[in-house]
Amino acid sequence: MNRMKLNKLVAALVLGVGLGALAGSAGAAVLTFDGIAELVMYGNTGELPANMHYDGNNLTYEEAGFLLTLNAPNAASGMAHIGDGTFEPQTYNWHDGLENGAGTYVTLTRVGGGRFSLAGFDYNLDASTLSADGRQIGTLQGAGSWVMAQNGISELRLSSGAYNQLDNIDVSAVPEPETYAMLGAGLGLLAFLRRRKKM
Numbered sequence: 001m002n003r004m005k006l007n008k009l010v011a012a013l014v015l016g017v018g019l020g021a022l023a024g025s026a027g028a029a030v031l032t033f034d035g036i037a038e039l040v041m042y043g044n045t046g047e048l049p050a051n052m053h054y055d056g057n058n059l060t061y062e063e064a065g066f067l068l069t070l071n072a073p074n075a076a077s078g079m080a081h082i083g084d085g086t087f088e089p090q091t092y093n094w095h096d097g098l099e100n101g102a103g104t105y106v107t108l109t110r111v112g113g114g115r116f117s118l119a120g121f122d123y124n125l126d127a128s129t130l131s132a133d134g135r136q137i138g139t140l141q142g143a144g145s146w147v148m149a150q151n152g153i154s155e156l157r158l159s160s161g162a163y164n165q166l167d168n169i170d171v172s173a174v175p176e177p178e179t180y181a182m183l184g185a186g187l188g189l190l191a192f193l194r195r196r197k198k199m
Contacts, residue, residue, distance in 0.1 A: 027065075027172065027173060028170070028171070028172035029063075029064035029065070029066070029170075029171055029172070030168055030169065030170050030171075031063045031064060031066060031068075031092075031168070031169040031171065032063075032090065032167070032168060033061075033063070033090050033091050033092050033167060034090050035049050035051060035063070035090075036049060036052075036061075036089060036090055036091070036092070051063060054080075056078070056079045056080065057071070057072050057073060057075065057078075057079065057080050058070060058071050058072065058080065059080060061092060062111060064171075065110060065111050065173060066108060066109070066110055066111065066116070066169075066171055067107075067108070067109050067110070067111055068092055068106060068107070068108055068166070068169075069106065069107050069109070070104070070105075070106050070160070071104065071105050071106070071107065072100040072101065072104045073101075073103055073104075074100070074101030074102055074103050074104070075099065075100045075101055075104075076099060076100075076101055077099070080100055080104075088165070090167075091165050091166065091167040092165070092166040092167065093163075093164065093165050093166075100160065104159070104160040105157055105158060105159050105160055106157070106158045106160060106164070106166075107155055107156065107157050108155070108156040108157075108169065108171075109154065109155050109156075110154075110173060113154065114154065114173065114174070115152045115153060115154050115173075115174040116152075116153065116154075116171050116172060116173050116174055117149065117150065117151045117152060117153070117171065117172050117174060118132075118149065118150045118151075118153065118156060118169070118170070118171050119147075119149050119170035119171070119172075120145060120146050120147040120148075120149070120168075120169075120170050121145070121146050121166055121167070121168055121169040121170065122143075122144075122145050122146075122166070122167045122168045123140055123143065123144060123145070123146060123164075123165065123166055123167075124142070124143040124163070124164075124165040125140045125141060125142070125158070125161060125163070125164050125165070126141065126161030126162045126163045126164065127139070127140075127141045127159075127161045128140045128141070128158045128159050128160065128161055128164065129158070129159045130146070130156070130157070130158055131156070131157045131158075132150045132153045132155070132156055132157075133153050133154055133155055134155075134157075137150065140158070151174075152174050
């Protein structure tokens with residue numbers, strides 16, 4: 001194989017990997033919680049779905065490359081009390097009341113970390129503050145829809161009240177800088193080879 005063909009092959013490979021990573025990481029999703037049925041005392045005595053994990057202080061739910069985690073660092077019993085029963089199936093519900101103590105909160109993050117954009121979500125909440133990367137962006141109470149988009153954040157956080165319900169969380173991953181760098185390298189190499197061929 002001559003050098004020109006090898007250079008073109010390398011450029012095409014770099015470009016293909018960059019485009020693939022860009023497409024994969026920029027995919028949009030709506031978290032619908034379709035895998036969650038009505039569960040009684042989930043996390044305490046009920047069996048969890050395969051995409052949920054309970055470790056005593058936290059309940060984590062995974063869908064479409066995103067994580068919702070209930071954090072209960074001050075639970076009176078030393079273990080998070082999660083759910084006296086859901087309000088509705090196929091939503092993300094957790095029950096706080098007095099059992100989980102002050103400072104209980106829920107976070108939305110990407111699996112493995114990284115930035116994402118939030119278009120909106122539906123809620124039914126008992127007084128929650130909403131923060132993006134540590135900056136308070138709103139207070140939610142009752143039922144409604146959050147539609148104030150947040151772009152390029154790494155964590156969305158809601159304080160937890162006596163009842164909480166989330167659904168239809170519209171999110172998209174933000175490509176990492178190295179993905180753009182790889183794409184740029186592939187495009188640059190292809191442009192260089194094209195100019196060289198014309199000479």
